[in-house]
Amino acid sequence: MIKNIYFLFMKRFLLFFLILTQSSAFAKDPGDSVFTGIQVHTIKLQFDQPNYWDSLTIYYEEGNEQNIVADATVDGVVYDSVGVRFKGNSSYSHPNNKKPFKINFDEYREDQRWDGLKGIHLNNCWNDPTFMREKIHLDFCKDAGISAPRANYTELYINNEL
Numbered sequence: 001m002i003k004n005i006y007f008l009f010m011k012r013f014l015l016f017f018l019i020l021t022q023s024s025a026f027a028k029d030p031g032d033s034v035f036t037g038i039q040v041h042t043i044k045l046q047f048d049q050p051n052y053w054d055s056l057t058i059y060y061e062e063g064n065e066q067n068i069v070a071d072a073t074v075d076g077v078v079y080d081s082v083g084v085r086f087k088g089n090s091s092y093s094h095p096n097n098k099k100p101f102k103i104n105f106d107e108y109r110e111d112q113r114w115d116g117l118k119g120i121h122l123n124n125c126w127n128d129p130t131f132m133r134e135k136i137h138l139d140f141c142k143d144a145g146i147s148a149p150r151a152n153y154t155e156l157y158i159n160n161e162l
Contacts, residue, residue: 030116035150038135043103043122044073044157045084056099060086067107074114083107087121100124101156122156 034041047070049055059066067083083104086092092099104119105112114120125131134151141148155162 028116030113031150032115034115034117035152039152041075041152041154042073042157043154044160045082045103046071046073047084047159056084056086060092067104069108072103072105077114079105079109079112079114081108082112088124088126098124100126122154 047068049068052068052070055068058064059068065085067085069081070084072079072082072084085102085104086099087102088100101122102119103122105114106118123134125134128134131153135153138148138151142150
């Protein structure tokens with residue numbers, strides 16, 4: 001039941017909020033191609049663990065930042081053994097099954113990155129039926145010279161369900 005409700009909410013776009021976990025001395029910053037223009041990335045998480053949702057919920061509710069292992073396919077590129085967990089506070093507590101996630105590409109494979117990023121945060125656009133407010137706000141801050149995280153959009157599939 002919970003799983004079915006969750007997948008209904010996942011049929012819409014999630015705003016994904018990428019936070020860099022490392023600094024770069026290179027001319028090209030990690031994640032630059034991820035944030036170029038407005039794109040909708042596709043992220044597919046495949047959990048082998050049959051009770052992954054229950055485990056994620058229990059870990060989160062206990063305050064345990066334990067990751068669950070999953071394989072991720074991002075825009076057609078496969079990343080073996082990434083760490084996945086719930087994140088958030090208010091957005092997590094909202095009474096629906098569209099939860100915010102944190103994906104750590106280097107949790108189980110130290111040198112694994114997506115365009116130089118060690119990890120990403122997937123926000124759930126809590127209380128935003130437009131799925132645009134956060135992205136517009138962050139772009140406005142950037143254009144105004146205010147420091148803000150970079151963001152873009154994604155479709156999230158979990159075990160092949162949108």
